[in-house]
Amino acid sequence: MIEYHTFKHSGDSDSYKDEVYLTVVPSVTVAVFYGSALKSQSKVSPQMFSGLLAEVSKDSDFIRMCEVLDNRLPGNAEYLVLRIEGNQIACFRRGGVSAKIVINGDLRLLPNGIFGLNTGDRILVATDNFYSCLSDEGILADALVTDSCTEWMNLLVRRISDVNQLKCGNLSAVTLLVR
Amino acid sequence: MPDFTLLSDQSILLIQIAAALFVAAFLSFIYVALTTIQSILKLRKNAGPDTDNLLVCDVAYFHCRGNRENQEDSVYISHLEDANTNGVIAACSDGMGGLLYGEVVSQYVVERLSEAYPMKFDDQEGISETIRKISAEVYEQYRLGAGATLVMTHILKNKMNFYSVGDSNIILIRKGRATLLNPKQNYVSLLIRKLAEGGNDTTEAYRNSRAKALIDFVGNIETNVIHTSKPIQLYEDDIIVVSTDGVTDAISLHRMSNILLPDYGAKQLARIMKSGVKNKKLPKQDNFSAVIIKMDRSLI
Numbered sequence: 001m002i003e004y005h006t007f008k009h010s011g012d013s014d015s016y017k018d019e020v021y022l023t024v025v026p027s028v029t030v031a032v033f034y035g036s037a038l039k040s041q042s043k044v045s046p047q048m049f050s051g052l053l054a055e056v057s058k059d060s061d062f063i064r065m066c067e068v069l070d071n072r073l074p075g076n077a078e079y080l081v082l083r084i085e086g087n088q089i090a091c092f093r094r095g096g097v098s099a100k101i102v103i104n105g106d107l108r109l110l111p112n113g114i115f116g117l118n119t120g121d122r123i124l125v126a127t128d129n130f131y132s133c134l135s136d137e138g139i140l141a142d143a144l145v146t147d148s149c150t151e152w153m154n155l156l157v158r159r160i161s162d163v164n165q166l167k168c169g170n171l172s173a174v175t176l177l178v179r
Numbered sequence: 180m181p182d183f184t185l186l187s188d189q190s191i192l193l194i195q196i197a198a199a200l201f202v203a204a205f206l207s208f209i210y211v212a213l214t215t216i217q218s219i220l221k222l223r224k225n226a227g228p229d230t231d232n233l234l235v236c237d238v239a240y241f242h243c244r245g246n247r248e249n250q251e252d253s254v255y256i257s258h259l260e261d262a263n264t265n266g267v268i269a270a271c272s273d274g275m276g277g278l279l280y281g282e283v284v285s286q287y288v289v290e291r292l293s294e295a296y297p298m299k300f301d302d303q304e305g306i307s308e309t310i311r312k313i314s315a316e317v318y319e320q321y322r323l324g325a326g327a328t329l330v331m332t333h334i335l336k337n338k339m340n341f342y343s344v345g346d347s348n349i350i351l352i353r354k355g356r357a358t359l360l361n362p363k364q365n366y367v368s369l370l371i372r373k374l375a376e377g378g379n380d381t382t383e384a385y386r387n388s389r390a391k392a393l394i395d396f397v398g399n400i401e402t403n404v405i406h407t408s409k410p411i412q413l414y415e416d417d418i419i420v421v422s423t424d425g426v427t428d429a430i431s432l433h434r435m436s437n438i439l440l441p442d443y444g445a446k447q448l449a450r451i452m453k454s455g456v457k458n459k460k461l462p463k464q465d466n467f468s469a470v471i472i473k474m475d476r477s478l479i
Contacts, residue, residue, distance in 0.1 A: 009378060105338060105412035120409075137351050137411075141341075141360040144407040154372050155362050161371045161381040 001179040002028045002084055005149035007157065009171040011129075018127060018172040019046035021053050027085045029057045032097045034078035034127045036170035044077045053081070062114075066092040080125055082110075084176075089123070090114045096128035100139060107140040117178050122152070126173035130156075133163040149175040234337045234413060236267045237473040239445035241453040245425055245464035249274075251281040251327075252423045252468035255289035257296050265297035266335035269470035273328045273347050273423040275396060276465075280325040284317055288327050288397055291316070300335040300410075303342075307404040310342060310397070317398035326398030330361060330421050334472065338410035339419070344403075345396045348427050350435065351411075352418040357436035361405055364395040416441035417474040418448060425467030426452065429459040445473040 002024070010016040017035035022028075033049040035042075052072060059065040062083045069081065069092075078095025091099055091110045099110040102122040110123065122143045134156065142155035152175045160166060186194075238259060244250045251274030257267055272288040274281020291313045298306050310329065317326065328345025341349050343361035351358050362368065370384035384390060395403050413419075418439055420426075430438075430452065438455060439448050448471045456467050 007375075009375060012380065105410050135356055135358045137353060137356075137358040137360065140411060141351075141358070141407070142362065144409055144411065145362065145405050147408075154368075157375050158362065158368055158371050161375065161384070165381045165385065166375060167380045167382070 003149050003177040005153045005175045007173045011169045012167040018170045030082040034097050062090040087117050089117050099125045102143045107136045121178045123176040130171050130173045133160045149177050233477045234474045235477045237445040237475050239449035240470040241449050242468040245466045249282045252466045253285040253289040254468050266300050268333050269421045270331035271421050271423050275326040284325045285327040303406050307406045310404045314397045314402035326396040329397050337413050340407045340410045343405040348422045350420040357432040366392045413474050415476045419472040422469035425465035426469050429456040445471050
């Protein structure tokens with residue numbers, strides 16, 4: 001079972017331009033779109049990203065799904081897509097969105113590819129803006145002292161708040177825990 | 180002096196060749212030995228997590244009274260000679276200001292911890308339960324009339340667990356960046372959560388007059404002990420600071436990362452930190468205590 005918690009905050013911006021997409025059926029697909037990093041005249045919008053993802057995420061083949069996204073989204077679109085099936089996680093990222101996984105008391109960047117997952121594994125997916133006020137040691141410590149994704153996210157948000165009171169542009173993140 | 184004049188020319192030549200060969204062999208031996216030592220040192224320097232279990236703790240502490248009438252901080256460091264088997268435990272407890280008996284409670288907390296030593300490194304739940312028991316004992320005695328904070332690290336080889344109640348500090352300085360590891364149990368956390376969920380910024384939370392009020396402490400009813408469920412990996416040159424808030428009130432994390440450099444040993448780091456607090460000369464300087472642990476590579 002996968003437990004998750006999403007966080008979307010406009011920060012001090014007028015609007016929320018990122019997008020967090022999540023489906024759990026037929027498999028867990030998580031996507032974070034970094035719309036706030038795009039220029040205002042960009043051809044791709046958060047709604048367009050969600051629509052496209054809803055269309056292609058039904059594809060059982062993750063690599064094919066990523067190829068379609070890669071072809072149909074403009075080159076400046078920054079996003080990350082994760083799919084969790086059984087004890088495997090597949091990751092595809094483009095630009096300033098990344099996933100970090102807690103392994104053996106350490107925090108590692110999840111590269112593009114397919115990897116094994118174990119019970120108790122914790123993953124954070126977030127935009128560069130979300131990571132900018134956090135250190136790997138802080139993310140790791142918060143992951144290791146909490147029992148749920150919601151608590152973990154609350155502690156991360158507190159860290160960001162201590163730096164800038166959340167006045168820092170759009171913040172988008174998802175915490176995941178393999179139960 | 181030996182007289183070689185009686186030897187034939189051929190014998191002298193053979194002796195000279197033998198001497199030359201000996202010198203060449205000796206120089207080769209020196210070269211091979213130096214190269215091997217250099218490779219071992221390089222290998223150790225570049226070693227990954229697998230060889231980091233060779234780490235040892237270099238420990239120092241200070242325990243000072245600020246501009247307060249009583250010293251309400253207490254410090255505990257476990258026996259370092261048992262470090263290989265039982266790990267190193269470092270703890271700081273800060274008696275709560277405004278309540279009576281702060282000094283007595285913090286002293287009681289560290290004494291009870293020392294009685295509980297040795298503690299099983301992987302039994303995080305068991306150790307948390309021990310702390311909860313100590314808290315319950317304080318509650319039974321004072322019925323919320325006294326309390327203390329507690330921060331504690333337990334380091335075994337290259338791994339660290341930590342335990343925290345209240346708002347004292349466990350700081351990790353790695354690669355020139357200082358990070359507070361333990362979440363503080365104060366009222367501002369609840370306000371931040373509420374404001375963030377509502378999509379607001381959190382400026383208001385920090386302005387609240389009760390922002391720094393503790394929501395948990397040793398001596399509370401059913402104390403929530405924050406603790407790691409799995410240990411954190413440590414690396415060579417990591418610096419861990421276990422301190423009361425008298426230290427962080429005077430030295431910010433940013434400043435700490437600038438003055439506490441991995442080139443120094445724990446004793447020197449403690450000295451720098453202590454004078455950093457004193458030089459700040461805060462008129463209301465709280466008592467300030469800290470245990471500084473520097474992770475060094477074992478030569479054995």
